[in-house]
Amino acid sequence: MSSAxxxxxxxxxxxxxxxxxxxxxxxxxxxxxxxxxVEKISKALTEEELVHAIKDVHILGIRSKTQITAKVLxxxxxLQAIGCFCIGVNQVDLKAATKNGVVVFxxxxxxxxSVAELVIGLAIMLIRRIPDKNKxxxxxxxxxxxxxxxxxxxxxxxxxxxxxxxxxxxxxxxSLGMKVLFYDVETKLPLGNxxxxxxLKELLKKSDxxxxxxxxxxxxxNLINKTTLKSFKQGAILINYARGEVVDLDALRKQIIEGxxxxxxxxxxxxxxxxxxxxFQTPLQDLPNVILTPHIxxxxxxxxxxxxxxxxxKLYNYLEKGITFGSHTVPALAxxxxxxxxxxxxxxxxxxxVLSEINTxxxxxxxxxxxxxxKTNDTIGYVVLDVNKNISAHALQLLREVKGTIKVxxxx
Numbered sequence: 001m002s003s004a005x006x007x008x009x010x011x012x013x014x015x016x017x018x019x020x021x022x023x024x025x026x027x028x029x030x031x032x033x034x035x036x037x038v039e040k041i042s043k044a045l046t047e048e049e050l051v052h053a054i055k056d057v058h059i060l061g062i063r064s065k066t067q068i069t070a071k072v073l074x075x076x077x078x079l080q081a082i083g084c085f086c087i088g089v090n091q092v093d094l095k096a097a098t099k100n101g102v103v104v105f106x107x108x109x110x111x112x113x114s115v116a117e118l119v120i121g122l123a124i125m126l127i128r129r130i131p132d133k134n135k136x137x138x139x140x141x142x143x144x145x146x147x148x149x150x151x152x153x154x155x156x157x158x159x160x161x162x163x164x165x166x167x168x169x170x171x172x173x174x175s176l177g178m179k180v181l182f183y184d185v186e187t188k189l190p191l192g193n194x195x196x197x198x199x200l201k202e203l204l205k206k207s208d209x210x211x212x213x214x215x216x217x218x219x220x221x222n223l224i225n226k227t228t229l230k231s232f233k234q235g236a237i238l239i240n241y242a243r244g245e246v247v248d249l250d251a252l253r254k255q256i257i258e259g260x261x262x263x264x265x266x267x268x269x270x271x272x273x274x275x276x277x278x279x280f281q282t283p284l285q286d287l288p289n290v291i292l293t294p295h296i297x298x299x300x301x302x303x304x305x306x307x308x309x310x311x312x313x314k315l316y317n318y319l320e321k322g323i324t325f326g327s328h329t330v331p332a333l334a335x336x337x338x339x340x341x342x343x344x345x346x347x348x349x350x351x352x353x354v355l356s357e358i359n360t361x362x363x364x365x366x367x368x369x370x371x372x373x374x375k376t377n378d379t380i381g382y383v384v385l386d387v388n389k390n391i392s393a394h395a396l397q398l399l400r401e402v403k404g405t406i407k408v409x410x411x412x
Contacts, residue, residue, distance in 0.1 A: 008410045011035050014319070015056050015078075020044050020063035022085045023308030029316060030059075043275060051075040059315050061085055062092075064295075065274065070096035080409070081318050083311040087111065087298065089328050090216055098329040098379050101347035101406035105314040105326050109164050110306035111298030115213075115241055116168035118297055120176070123209045124152055126237045126263035131289050148262070153177035158207025160200065160223070161214035161242065162188040169211060170194045181206055185219070204231040209239065216243035226251040235262040241297040244268040253283040256290065263289035267297045322384050322411055331375035331382045341370050341386035343411040344396075348383070349404035350376045357402045358383060365395045380406065 011034045018026060021042040030038050044065040045053060054060060054076040061083045062068065068082060073096045082092060084106040097104050125131065128149045136143040157173045159166045159182040170180045170191050180194040183203045190196055197203035200223075204210065210232065214220045224238065225248040232238070238261055240247050247266070255261040266284060272295055273280050284290050317323040322345045323334040330347060337343075348354050355374050362369060362385075371386035391410060400408045 008412050014058045016059040017053065017057045018061035019066050022061050022063065023304045025305050025308030026061060026312035029312040033316060047072060054079060059319065064091055066091060068092040073097055073100050073102060081105065081315050083315045085307050085311050088215065094328055103318055103324055103330045104328045105311055107307040107310040110310045111303035112164045112168050114300040114303040115165050115297045116172055119169050119211050119239055119241055120172045122239055122265040122291060123237065125291065126265060126289060127152055129289050131291055155208040156181055156206055158203040158210040160203065160210065160212050163213060166213035167191050201231050204228060205233060207233060207236060209237045211239040212242040212246055214242050214246060216245050221245045222248045224248065229255045229260065232261060234260060237263045239265045241267045244270045244272065249283045253287065256287050265291040267293045268295055324382065330380065331377050333373055333375045333382060333384065335371055335373045335384040335386065338370050338386045341388060342390055344385045344387065344391060345409040345411055346383040346399060347407040348381050348402065349406065350379055350381045351404045354381060354402060354404055355383060358399060361398045362387065362395065365392065367391060367395065
């Protein structure tokens with residue numbers, strides 16, 4: 001593509017808003033490419049605050065606490081894309097984002113190593129009952145004993161959810177001499193010598209340490225409850241660094257007190273404070289051999305740097321090239337740039353005849369199409385077109401009038 005091909009909309013007019021103290025790597029990425037209106041805010045915004053702040057924003061970056069509702073999206077008339085600088089996208093109303101033609105990206109792989117390493121470390125701390133000995137030492141009590149302390153080697157690790165993080169935990173666990181059993185609702189190819197459990201109940205009965213790596217869905221809500229806890233091996237350890245709604249904490253508390261569960265590490269909770277310093281309560285406080293952390297499973301300098309670079313790169317590629325790989329809303333595609341061409345992006349409802357109408361309207365203006373690609377999902381279609389000459393404002397307006405059109409953008 002020639003150097004003359006730059007975004008049609010002046011970069012100095014593109015507004016980018018990053019919330020929740022997103023990594024400076026994201027800010028740096030856009031500023032290095034000539035975008036000057038980049039604002040970074042350290043906290044999440046409420047729905048009403050977002051409705052006011054987002055009106056003239058083209059690119060929005062969030063983490064896990066900011067909730068993007070249909071009301072927010074309806075107010076975001078200029079919004080092109082949302083970058084979720086985290087693993088999940090459950091904080092975004094994806095149905096409303098799709099309806100509004102807003103591309104939603106995230107970083108599903110960037111902090112997997114950080115979480116996996118911590119899970120293994122927690123398993124070691126809990127199986128050695130380090131939390132109790134640490135607490136006693138801080139209180140001036142000497143507890144030098146081997147009773148109830150074990151090695152990880154030779155023990156069985158049960159992994160519920162064998163995805164990006166679960167599979168990495170599997171590899172690390174095997175390197176320490178653990179046996180690995182996993183359970184997933186989808187068929188997964190095991191890594192190393194890991195074994196696929198036939199059922200959740202089988203995994204729970206055989207595992208010395210159980211670690212959760214599942215998304216928050218209707219199927220996983222209270223997956224670990226008073227019934228499934230009864231299937232745990234006597235003296236087993238539970239680690240939840242997945243989602244807060246997956247474990248019934250009251251039921252877990254009861255099993256820890258009764259000795260069925262010998263230890264637990266919990267990082268995510270059904271309710272979490274909005275900001276640092278706020279009061280926090282959970283049924284698991286003041287229990288023996290329990291480690292509680294404030295949703296920091298993936299919070300390392302390396303992970304935040306990786307997430308910042310990954311998501312900002314996806315946002316940039318969509319903004320400047322129309323590439324939607326990794327999108328959860330608009331169909332994923334990328335059309336290679338063509339020398340001397342001009343690119344148009346067209347997002348529309350997935351109804352018959354749209355592509356034909358687009359081509360007809362362009363041909364009436366003697367505009368030759370050099371490259372074209374259409375991809376659809378169940379809801380919408382996405383067309384990237386490269387044409388041989390500048391499209392007039394009138395022709396662009398005609399494309400906006402194509403039936404089912406959601407958004408049209410002259411890229412360059």
